Amino acid sequence: MKTVLITGANKSIGFESARILAKNGYFVYLGARDAAKGKEAAAKLHAEGxxxxxxxxxxxxxxASIKAAQKSLAEKQASLDVLINNAGILGSWEQSAQDVDVNIIREVFDTNYFGVINVTQAFLPLLKKSDAPVIVNVTSGLGSLTLHSDPNSKFYPVKTAAYGPSKTALNAFTVVLAYELRDTNFKVNAIDPGYTATDFNNNQGPFKVEDSAAFVVKYAMLGTDGPTxxxxxxxxxxxxNECPW
Known part of the structure; x- marks a missing residue:
């Protein structure tokens, strides 16, 4: 049975991704910052069989939390097949480049960028023991500099001085990591689930959680012939669905 770790999986797209992967026969480690909420989310899925x-x-x-999670998983599994770096935060809604508090930028980057790096580096040894390891970095179209520079793009007027740049940085990290692992069986991609109605954005957006999670899972289940x-x-x-950087 293949194994997957999903960060931020106790709700929304992360939770639905866990459900889909579990239904497809993966053993899912449902990552949550709050242990009680993680147990509650797992119990919901257990109740579904x-x-x-x-x-x-x-x-x-x-x-320290990342290290403890890695140690716990390593004691139970010889390898990890899939890592979905899903945990992310938006930060405050007011993110003007002219006056945004730098501490807000640091807080957003700490989760959306540095957090992904720390988690990925911690679990790489287990991923390298898989025959076909996959890393999915959940990003956003707001991280595309090309779309942000195109007046005809729907992303053009939606500017954020913290959230968008954190995803642009994440995209850059994805490119570097994929390049370094290019001669292996690793598949490393940046995946944007789209503008989805969740509590992350006050339930706005045209996509349903189920559909966006299915989009993420599609790339989590890549075979050795998949893109990277x-x-x-x-x-x-x-x-x-290939997005310009």
């Missing part, structure tokens, strides 16, 4: 789900406490902004070093967006239907 999905017993191949286990909660694991992991705060992506806390290296790419940016795919649910919001960009053309060119097989």
């Amino acid at each position: 999905l017993t191949n789900v286990e909660p694991i406490q992991i705060d992506v902004t806390d290296k 070093g790419k940016f795919f967006s649910h919001d960009v239907p053309e060119n097989n």
Whole structure:
């Protein structure tokens, strides 16, 4: 049975991704910063008959928490097949480049960028023991500099001085990591689930959680012939959902 760790999986897209993967026969480690919420989320899936789900406490902004989660998983599994770096925060709604508090930028980057790096580095040894390891970095179309520079793009007027740049940085990290692992079986991609109605954005957006989670899971289940070093967006239907950087 293949194994997957999903950060921020106690709700929304992360939780639905856990459900889909569990239904597809993966053993899911449901990562949550709050251990109680993680147990509650796992219990919901157990009640649906999905017993191949286990909660694991992991705060992506806390290296000690990441280390403890890695140790716990390594004691139970010889390898990890899939890592979905899903945990993320928006920060405050007011993010003007002219007067945003730098502490807000630091807080957003701590989760959306540095957290992903720390989690990925911690679990790489286990991923390298998989025959076909996959890393999905959940990003946003707001991280595309190309779309942000195009007046005809729907992303053009939506500027954030913290959230968008944190995803741009994440995209850059994805490119570097995919390049370094290019001669291995690793598949490393940046995946944008699209503008989805969740509590993350006050339940705005045209996509349902179930559909956006399915989009993320599609790239989590890549085989050895799948793409790597790419940016795919649910919001960009053309060119097989490949999004410009």
